[in-house]
Amino acid sequence: DVGCAVAGGTDIAIETSDLVLVKPDLKRLVFAHRLARRTMSVVRQNLVWAFLYNAIGIPLAMTGRLTPIYAAAAMALSSLCVVGNSLRLLGGRRE
Numbered sequence: 001d002v003g004c005a006v007a008g009g010t011d012i013a014i015e016t017s018d019l020v021l022v023k024p025d026l027k028r029l030v031f032a033h034r035l036a037r038r039t040m041s042v043v044r045q046n047l048v049w050a051f052l053y054n055a056i057g058i059p060l061a062m063t064g065r066l067t068p069i070y071a072a073a074a075m076a077l078s079s080l081c082v083v084g085n086s087l088r089l090l091g092g093r094r095e
Helices: 011-016 027-062 068-091
Strands: 004-006 019-021
Touching: 004 011, 019 027, 027 068
Parallel strands: 004 019
Antiparallel strands: none
């Protein structure tokens, strides 16, 4: 459950709510819900990517097939992929 308050409401309602709509427009609530769902989707994608990176990279490093230089480069590339994937959230429709 998520508590929602609209700006201009009582102070106690605003302080105890999980989400505060700055403008008194309930369409923003729909936008916030969609953004939250998209955010969770991107978080899951990033976790899968990190798991796969480690599942492949750790055994290769343990067997000596992945040198420290290549491991560092792969880690930087992995971080860029995660950040790039997260930046997709900024490209959404603005309301």
